[in-house]
Amino acid sequence: MARPIYYVSARPEAYEQWGEVSVSEAKLIALTIVRQAAVRFPHVEFRVCDGWSVHEKGMNQIATYIDKHWERWVAGGRERAA
Secondary structure, eight states: OOOOEEEEEOOGGGGGGGSOOOHHHHHHHHHHHHHHHHHHOTTSEEEEESSOOEEOTTOHHHHHHHHHHHHHHHHHHHHHHO
16 A cells, blocks of 8 residues: 655745745755654655645644644754754
8 A cells, every 4th residue: 555645845935934945945945854754754755846735634643743843853954054
């Protein structure tokens, strides 16, 4: 049986809490989210897409988890890069 798929947006508009975000930075943010969420939900396949974040029915728990943590994940990555 195929794993459910959760798409994470690489749209810059999705991540402009800190100001304008470039396309390449948005893709890096989306990849960070995918890596972190995949650890918590190994039964789900996470993919980066150019649309808005979408998910199949019944994945609200995952969306809530990502919404709660993604800014911290990204901020942690920015601190390590600095």
